[in-house]
Amino acid sequence: xxxxxxxxxxxxxxxxxxxxxxxxxxxxxxxxxxxxxxxxxxxxxxxxxxxxxxxxxxxxxxxxxxxxxxxxxxxxxxxxxxxxxxxxxxxxxxxxxxxxxxxxxxxxxxxxxxxxxxxxxxxxxxxxxxxxxxxxxxxxxxxxxxxxxxxxxxxxxxxxxxxxxxxxxxxxxxxxxxxxxxxxxxxxxxxxx
Amino acid sequence: xxxxxxxxxxxxxxxxxxxxxxxxxxxxxxxxxxxxxxxxxxxxxxxxxxxxxxxxxxxxxxxxxxxxxxxxxxxxxxxxxxxxxxxxxxxxxxxxxxxxxxxxxxxxxxxxxxxxxxxxxxxxxxxxxxxxxxxxxxxxxxxxxxxxxxxxxxxxxxxxxxxxxxxxxxxxxxxxxxxxxxxxxxxxxxxxxxxxxxxxxxxxxxxxxxxxxxxxxxxxxxxxxxxxxxxxxxxxxxxxxxxxxxxxxxxxxxxxxxxxxxxxxxxxxxxxxxxxxxxxxxxxxxxxxxxxxxxxxxxxxxxxxxxxxxxxxxxxxxxxxxxxxxxxxxxxxxxxxxxxxxxxxxxxxxxxxxxxxxxxxxxxxxxxxxxxxxxxxxxxxxxxxxxxxxxxxxxxxxxxxxxxxxxxxxxxxxxxxxxxxxxxxxxxxxxxxxxxxxxxxxxxxxxxxxxxxxxxxxxxxxxxxxxxxxxxxxxxxxxxxxxxxxxxxxxxxxxxxxxxxxxxxxxxxxxxxxxxxxxxxxxxxxxxxxxxxxxxxxxxxxxxxxxxxxxxxxxxxxxxxxxxxxxxxxxxxxxxxxxxxxxxxxxxxxxxxxxxxxxxxxxxxxxxxxxxxxxxxxxxxxx
Numbered sequence: 003x004x005x006x007x008x009x010x011x012x013x014x015x016x017x018x019x020x021x022x023x024x025x026x027x028x029x030x031x032x033x034x035x036x037x038x039x040x041x042x043x044x045x046x047x048x049x050x051x052x053x054x055x056x057x058x059x060x061x062x063x064x065x066x067x068x069x070x071x072x073x074x075x076x077x078x079x080x081x082x083x084x085x086x087x088x089x090x091x092x093x094x095x096x097x098x099x100x101x102x103x104x105x106x107x108x109x110x111x112x113x114x115x116x117x118x119x120x121x122x123x124x125x126x127x128x129x130x131x132x133x134x135x136x137x138x139x140x141x142x143x144x145x146x147x148x149x150x151x152x153x154x155x156x157x158x159x160x161x162x163x164x165x166x167x168x169x170x171x172x173x174x175x176x177x178x179x180x181x182x183x184x185x186x187x188x189x190x191x192x193x194x195x
Numbered sequence: 196x197x198x199x200x201x202x203x204x205x206x207x208x209x210x211x212x213x214x215x216x217x218x219x220x221x222x223x224x225x226x227x228x229x230x231x232x233x234x235x236x237x238x239x240x241x242x243x244x245x246x247x248x249x250x251x252x253x254x255x256x257x258x259x260x261x262x263x264x265x266x267x268x269x270x271x272x273x274x275x276x277x278x279x280x281x282x283x284x285x286x287x288x289x290x291x292x293x294x295x296x297x298x299x300x301x302x303x304x305x306x307x308x309x310x311x312x313x314x315x316x317x318x319x320x321x322x323x324x325x326x327x328x329x330x331x332x333x334x335x336x337x338x339x340x341x342x343x344x345x346x347x348x349x350x351x352x353x354x355x356x357x358x359x360x361x362x363x364x365x366x367x368x369x370x371x372x373x374x375x376x377x378x379x380x381x382x383x384x385x386x387x388x389x390x391x392x393x394x395x396x397x398x399x400x401x402x403x404x405x406x407x408x409x410x411x412x413x414x415x416x417x418x419x420x421x422x423x424x425x426x427x428x429x430x431x432x433x434x435x436x437x438x439x440x441x442x443x444x445x446x447x448x449x450x451x452x453x454x455x456x457x458x459x460x461x462x463x464x465x466x467x468x469x470x471x472x473x474x475x476x477x478x479x480x481x482x483x484x485x486x487x488x489x490x491x492x493x494x495x496x497x498x499x500x501x502x503x504x505x506x507x508x509x510x511x512x513x514x515x516x517x518x519x520x521x522x523x524x525x526x527x528x529x530x531x532x533x534x535x536x537x538x539x540x541x542x543x544x545x546x547x548x549x550x551x552x553x554x555x556x557x558x559x560x561x562x563x564x565x566x567x568x569x570x571x572x573x574x575x576x577x578x579x580x581x582x583x584x585x586x587x588x589x590x591x592x593x594x595x596x597x598x599x600x601x602x603x604x605x606x607x608x609x610x611x612x613x614x615x616x617x618x619x620x621x622x623x624x625x626x627x628x629x630x631x632x633x634x635x636x637x638x639x640x641x642x643x644x645x646x647x648x649x650x651x652x653x654x655x656x657x658x659x660x661x662x663x664x665x666x667x668x669x670x671x672x673x674x675x676x677x678x679x680x681x682x683x684x685x686x687x688x689x690x691x692x693x694x695x696x697x698x699x700x701x702x703x704x705x706x707x708x709x710x711x712x713x714x715x716x717x718x719x720x721x722x723x724x725x726x727x728x729x730x731x732x733x734x735x736x737x738x739x740x741x742x743x744x745x746x747x748x749x750x751x752x753x754x755x756x757x758x759x760x761x762x763x764x765x766x767x768x769x770x771x772x773x774x775x776x777x778x779x780x781x782x783x784x785x786x787x788x789x790x791x792x793x794x795x796x797x798x799x800x801x802x803x804x805x806x807x808x809x810x811x812x813x814x815x816x817x818x
Binding site: 038040041042083084106108109 | 228229232234237238240241244245248
């Protein structure tokens with residue numbers, strides 16, 4: 003995974019519980035305590051998943067709560083690093099349609115073409131009709147709930163309300179996760195037209 | 196830590212910039228990396244790599260698109276090549292700016308030229324075109340380039356190396372540049388010779404082909420000869436054989452016309468029964484033959500009995516010929532006209548006719564006579580002569596026959612033997628017939644009101660076949676009679692067998708209608724045709740006119756006398772009146788009177804003369 007993921011997680015842990023919490027998580031996850039994650043480098047998926055699991059265990063929060071906190075911190079971080087991505091999109095729908103490309107930006111830091119392709123293939127977003135977007139997520143990491151948290155966080159950032167449906171999920175045996183994100187106010191505008 | 200461990204942002208930018216220099220050779224497959232802990236530096240590297248990734252993807256997409264386009268182009272080109280091969284057309288592309296012409300291999304092969312991969316000048320194309328067609332071609336190209344026409348569609352002849360000129364259809368369109376000027380003209384060339392110069396039914400060259408070959412030969416000052424042949428019995432052969440058909444007959448005819456040893460002949464089909472054979476006089480000289488020899492050979496070929504259609508088929512032909520050098524002819528139309536004239540004479544005389552200077556003189560007069568006849572008809576200047584007909588025994592006036600006469604201030608008196616055939620050939624018979632009829636009705640009107648007021652008489656008028664073919668002929672005649680206030684019984688129409696044979700059914704209808712309304716009908720030249728008796732059975736007539744050939748010297752000829760007696764008896768039985776024509780001697784008159792009561796027409800009693808003289812003579816006769 004791109005280093006920014008882990009970087010944000012560690013910064014969040016430090017914010018919530020100081021260096022001490024951060025070190026406990028690193029230790030539980032069997033990660034080098036002096037690790038310094040770079041945003042332009044790729045790191046082990048398994049390591050990242052261990053860090054997330056250790057965070058849940060050490061903070062006492064539920065997984066969803068961790069994802070929600072993480073989503074907020076992650077968006078804040080990305081927004082500070084790449085504010086222009088947020089300015090380009092008029093609303094959360096525009097942003098989420100670009101999310102796969104933004105994810106690809108992150109993948110650009112990977113040196114190997116096959117590594118970049120692997121990251122690029124994780125997400126694809128396409129508009130079904132105005133106010134309805136379909137997202138396909140394919141990753142053995144199975145972080146669909148993190149994506150959901152991020153989606154709501156993005157909507158909140160733009161002041162939008164969304165409905166989030168997951169017609170199929172890898173956790174339920176599907177080959178990929180599919181998200182149908184709907185903007186009810188846009189659907190109403192279309193209906194009136 | 197040293198500065199080397201933590202390069203400044205400036206150094207990071209330099210690192211990235213240096214690595215980007217590798218793209219100078221269009222190599223975008225690079226990955227920029229920086230050695231900094233500074234997030235902003237890392238971010239810059241990340242975004243540069245994102246950009247490079249986009250460029251790589253775009254290039255890959257473009258390459259893929261290019262390959263797809265190339266495949267598409269190959270596919271389209273392949274299809275186009277297939278279509279062009281299927282159409283068998285030549286292709287031409289004219290780059291106006293460069294003034295260069297690109298021609299396909301097929302284009303060259305159409306002209307029987309080797310393929311030249313180099314471009315040509317438009318002048319090269321122009322030079323291949325027949326001189327007579329170049330202007331038309333140039334005008335068509337000009338019109339297309341100026342935008343006066345959207346498509347080029349022009350026919351012309353091109354010279355081939357072995358087979359003379361062939362007809363081509365050239366089609367094309369113009370491509371315009373940004374300034375709406377014609378920049379490229381391109382199109383196809385189709386060989387249409389088969390359609391233009393071949394007769395579809397027989398596959399033989401047609402009249403147009405012949406005309407063009409004659410023109411070309413005379414333009415190149417190559418003396419040539421034409422032999423026109425009419426196969427008179429084509430219909431009979433087709434009817435006689437269950438195996439014959441036009442499609443099978445024409446190749447046989449063509450073969451017989453072409454086969455003359457030592458001379459290359461080309462036979463063309465001019466009509467269903469008339470053909471033309473063309474050859475060069477130089478070959479006659481080389482082979483030691485004359486044009487008469489060739490004509491005779493053709494006649495022999497046609498008369499030769501071949502086993503055709505499983506029965507013997509012998510062609511009965513009329514042959515007319517003309518040689519260009521003999522008469523110093525250099526105009527194609529003139530040569531063709533003379534060939535037709537020779538054929539016409541051949542058909543009339545029943546023997547081969549080689550056109551000579553004498554014929555030219557005769558034809559000149561013929562043309563003059565036709566012109567003046569036509570003019571006279573338009574001016575209503577023709578007036579018939581009238582020959583009185585008398586009862587043989589009582590010498591009482593019975594009637595007259597109106598005889599067509601053509602008197603011209605410059606031509607003089609043109610005999611019926613001359614102007615009637617000219618009228619027939621030139622389609623003036625209908626007009627002539629009506630002119631005589633109209634004047635006759637006028638004359639009846641005049642005489643019945645004046646000189647012959649109290650005297651029964653009729654005037655007989657000869658009717659032509661073409662008049663009898665007119666479904667309104669009877670109505671027209673009756674209307675004229677009514678308009679003139681003339682009793683229909685004063686008009687007698689004379690028909691001959693040859694008049695009836697062409698369309699008996701329509702003729703009979705018209706005559707019946709006329710007779711029903713009082714007009715009388717006479718069968719002229721009785722006994723001279725093949726089926727005079729059958730007409731007696733089939734037609735309602737009033738009078739038989741015995742031909743002069745039976746009357747002349749009948750008193751010295753038992754056969755003639757017997758025939759006339761028999762005809763008279765037959766006519767009497769049928770209650771028909773009889774007129775004996777051509778009585779010139781008293782002995783003839785007396786003999787006829789001994790046979791019975793018949794009307795007499797002939798120089799002995801009255802000559803044909805204009806109306807005034809005719810009626811004056813009648814008055815004299817009465818007195």
